[in-house]
Amino acid sequence: MVREAMALLVPGPTDLPGEREPGAREADAVRYADRLLGAFRVDPPLIYAVGSGSAHVPLSPEQRHGWLRRVGELQAAYRDGTALLDRLADGDFAAAGVEVRHRALRDPRAHAFRDLLFDHAIEGTYGDPVYRGRPAPGRGTGVTPLTVPQHPAGRPAHPDHATGTGRGSAPYGDETAALLRDFTDAARQVVLGGTDG
Known part of the structure; x- marks a missing residue:
């Protein structure tokens, strides 16, 4: 099951x-x-x-x-x-x-x-x-x-997500933890059709 x-x-x-x-x-x-x-x-x-x-x-x-x-x-x-x-x-x-x-x-x-x-x-x-x-x-x-995600032309890559500063910052202060959190959140959105419920 x-x-x-x-x-x-x-x-x-x-x-x-x-x-x-x-x-x-x-x-x-x-x-x-x-x-x-x-x-x-x-x-x-x-x-x-x-x-x-x-x-x-x-x-x-x-x-x-x-x-x-x-x-x-x-x-x-x-x-x-x-x-x-x-x-x-x-x-x-x-x-x-x-x-x-x-x-x-x-x-x-x-x-x-x-x-x-x-x-x-x-x-x-x-x-x-x-x-x-x-x-x-x-x-x-x-x-x-x-693979490494590619960003569409004209859109910023927002590296601040991984560093823990700026928009969408991670409270972890750890690049790996921030990337894992962002990956898990994105994967959930894909599976759930854009929402968590």
Whole structure:
């Protein structure tokens, strides 16, 4: 069910005819969410990866406490959210038609869970493949290459967004965090047709 919801939120060629780039289904983004929700099934937990391999860093006691709490909250959100999407999709989200799934995801009662799914679909699709685990032998990573955005002629590039100053400044004071925030906001607007609700 989570795979189907993520595929609607970040569609690829399988889910949106004419789409040329891989989406959440092709990138196996659901595996990212599954590994995050089950991060503490192994030790060290699957929280902080080391390099491009499959090793993970042991957590300090404070980190462990914080992440156990956060993962527990995410597990509860997924339990409640998937049950809600099933109810909103006439009993079975995964078996429902695409229109019914879209209706369920756009329902105001599902907005918080939809936003969480969207964030995880983006992280799982475009993030480091190590957080999805190693792909099966003979299978590609499914990572969609990102390119530097180009600005139309005559329109300012607004580099102040990334520096944390000026119009639309980020409170973070960190270029990477500001860019991630702007990317996530823009991606949500594309998926939701220009609005967040």
